[in-house]
Amino acid sequence: MTPLSHYLIFSGVLFSIGLAGATIRRNILVVFMCLELMLTAANVALVGFSRAQGLEGVPVYDAQVLVLFIMAIAAAEVAVGLALIVAMFRARRGVESSSLTSLKD
């Protein structure tokens, strides 16, 4: 069987890939997808800990309840965020983060 640390390393690398995408990409939609990747990485770590803490093959379900809450919050976040992106597209005619420079100019 796989030790807990391998699940955690997988979760950390997935989080780092999501962070790299959120930093590098300029398309706001792709940045948003990378945020979802980072949330999923957190879920993997939580489920791994729930397995590792449980006794005799029965996981601790508190962590999985937390994963459910994260999923619900992520769904609400996607709804609000995509509405914001549509509003930004109406105002700027584009979804590039480089067009959001009105504070600089």
Add this chain to the structure above:
Amino acid sequence: MDPAISAIIFYVLAAAALLSAVGVVALRNPVSCALSMALCFGFVAAIFFGMGASFIGIAQIITYAGAVLVLFLFITMMLDVKQEEPVSGSRWFCIAGMVMAGVLAGIFCTATLRLPGAKEGRCPVRVLVENLGELDVGNKTQAVPPASPSPYGGSLPALCPEKRGSSDARLLGENLFSHYSITFAILSFALLAGAVGAVALGRKLPRD
């Protein structure tokens, strides 16, 4: 299932999930990014199934690969997003972002491998609790008795569905609606606020 086979399946699925996550970052077309994200979420859901969290895996498929992905595809097609055009001077920015993410991944890996009890493959929380019990806190009779070490040795404990008594989703639901019922109610208000906020933000802005 044979433990070695399930370990191999986990490594294959993890490699595929990481590859499709790299695809989200590296692909140029936003539609390809969204499809690559769906692939990644599917592999992560398969990993959840392998970890015994079958309800979480199903919820992952339904919410992420179902609802969230369809929303992303709708918005991408509605806005008619063109492919990203490279801007001069962004190469160093890309390299800096990758170096930052690589350093963060290295920090994660070393921190994970240096968790208490990681070399013996034990649960870090259990090791911390045992170390707390060994500490001299003035009241030695309160020391935590060492639990049976067998479930924490080597690797994650094997799943025993017959010891659970009932199904995964049932136990999860009992925990959710007994200990976390108030949190669940608050969460439904958060979802309502999200829906109302999305409608309010989606209106046409008045031109002034």
